[in-house]
Amino acid sequence: MIKANAKQVNHLHAQPLRRKRAVSYFALLARVVLLTGLSAACWSCTCRAPAAVGSPAPASPGSPPPAAAAPDPSLPKIDVHMHIAPSSAQLALQLMASAGITIGLNASGGYPEHGLPDSIALERSSGGRIVPYCNLQLSRAPDPDFAAYVHATLTACKALGARGVKIPKSLGLGVVDNDGRLLPVDHPVFDPIFDDAGKLGLPVLIHSGDPKAFFRPPTADNERYQELLAHPGWSFYGKTPNGEPWPSWESLLDQFERRVARHPKTTFLGAHFGNAAEDPDRVARMLQAHPNLVIDTAARVPEFGRHAAAKMRALFIEHQDRILFGSDLGVTPDGLSLGSSGAEPDAVEAVPGFFLAHWLYFETQRRGLKTPTPIQGAWTIDGIGLPRPVLEKLYYRNALRVFGLTLPHR
Numbered sequence: 047m048i049k050a051n052a053k054q055v056n057h058l059h060a061q062p063l064r065r066k067r068a069v070s071y072f073a074l075l076a077r078v079v080l081l082t083g084l085s086a087a088c089w090s091c092t093c094r095a096p097a098a099v100g101s102p103a104p105a106s107p108g109s110p111p112p113a114a115a116a117p118d119p120s121l122p123k124i125d126v127h128m129h130i131a132p133s134s135a136q137l138a139l140q141l142m143a144s145a146g147i148t149i150g151l152n153a154s155g156g157y158p159e160h161g162l163p164d165s166i167a168l169e170r171s172s173g174g175r176i177v178p179y180c181n182l183q184l185s186r187a188p189d190p191d192f193a194a195y196v197h198a199t200l201t202a203c204k205a206l207g208a209r210g211v212k213i214p215k216s217l218g219l220g221v222v223d224n225d226g227r228l229l230p231v232d233h234p235v236f237d238p239i240f241d242d243a244g245k246l247g248l249p250v251l252i253h254s255g256d257p258k259a260f261f262r263p264p265t266a267d268n269e270r271y272q273e274l275l276a277h278p279g280w281s282f283y284g285k286t287p288n289g290e291p292w293p294s295w296e297s298l299l300d301q302f303e304r305r306v307a308r309h310p311k312t313t314f315l316g317a318h319f320g321n322a323a324e325d326p327d328r329v330a331r332m333l334q335a336h337p338n339l340v341i342d343t344a345a346r347v348p349e350f351g352r353h354a355a356a357k358m359r360a361l362f363i364e365h366q367d368r369i370l371f372g373s374d375l376g377v378t379p380d381g382l383s384l385g386s387s388g389a390e391p392d393a394v395e396a397v398p399g400f401f402l403a404h405w406l407y408f409e410t411q412r413r414g415l416k417t418p419t420p421i422q423g424a425w426t427i428d429g430i431g432l433p434r435p436v437l438e439k440l441y442y443r444n445a446l447r448v449f450g451l452t453l454p455h456r
């Protein structure tokens with residue numbers, strides 16, 4: 047039973063997968079082959095001309111060893127939050143190779159009855175480089191047999207070989223009961239998902255809420271106005287399709303946290319920096335309070351990068367076993383999405399710069415860096431220059447542990 051606003055939000059989440067404007071796959075592939083060749087030059091060009099991407103921070107006496115002057119492309123990377131259509135796998139693999147990403151976890155892995163078998167076949171044919179989460183039909187929540195559906199689906203996901211479960215933001219912002227009322231993230235009807243995932247050893251990648259700006263009036267003074275203009279349905283200001291007020295950002299975060307607390311034996315991967323990139327103090331408190339919570343960085347470097355570099359560096363070091371690299375890159379036959387997007391898909395030429403902006407932020411202490419996703423706001427960020435052992439955990443070691451993966455031969 048699919049309800050109108052559940053469909054709406056599911057559609058919004060999947061928007062990059064269903065763009066109206068068709069992009070020639072072969073044109074994209076031809077361009078990325080060219081870019082793959084250029085990417086090595088891109089790294090060395092960064093070394094020679096740091097001023098082009100931000101100036102180094104001055105050293106201070108007594109400070110820890112200086113951060114790297116430039117990103118180290120030899121560090122392996124696992125991206126735990128990607129959206130890859132199996133039909134676009136060749137392009138995705140080229141883009142990953144050009145960015146040094148060894149494994150990508152595909153949050154759009156599909157359902158056991160539709161999509162997941164193709165994603166599992168892709169994992170095999172890619173030599174383990176594109177690894178799927180599986181998806182569930184949350185809109186079936188009002189059905190009396192929902193718990194049985196969940197159990198059968200997650201059991202099938204595990205049997206087929208999915209490595210985790212993806213729960214989109216429609217949980218809390220789209221899935222409704224039989225009267226059209228939003229069901230909160232921590233509604234007991236969803237308990238079987240998280241209990242079963244824990245028993246089956248499937249980590250849950252969960253997106254709850256959205257940027258704070260999407261809960262404010264979508265007017266020209268909203269700092270995410272460009273995105274809201276391109277995607278009016280991303281606004282959660284005002285009333286739901288059912289005429290009730292949207293839940294607040296804070297209440298959604300509280301629902302998310304109660305959900306994490308209720309299932310201590312289930313590993314939660316809080317998408318988008320624990321769903322609270324605007325509030326690193328809250329993220330740190332949640333990580334402290336819930337040992338079963340880890341978080342990804344997907345599509346939120348621009349947001350958490352606004353906080354003082356020293357504060358963020360300290361947070362990444364303190365919680366070095368709990369933060370996993372993710373980008374939210376979308377690669378589908380309809381186009382690319384680099385963390386977010388405007389009215390049109392992103393250009394393939396923008397992909398090297400998208401990843402380079404991440405590496406510069408994490409690995410160097412350059413100031414005034416361009417963010418990976420400029421449409422999220424017109425500001426620059428300062429690099430946090432993490433120590434190498436912390437970078438290794440962020441980039442791949444934590445993901446190997448959480449998902450039980452091994453690095454394929456490079």
Ligand SMILES: [Zn+2]
Binds near residue numbers: 127129374
């Ligand atoms: Zn995503």
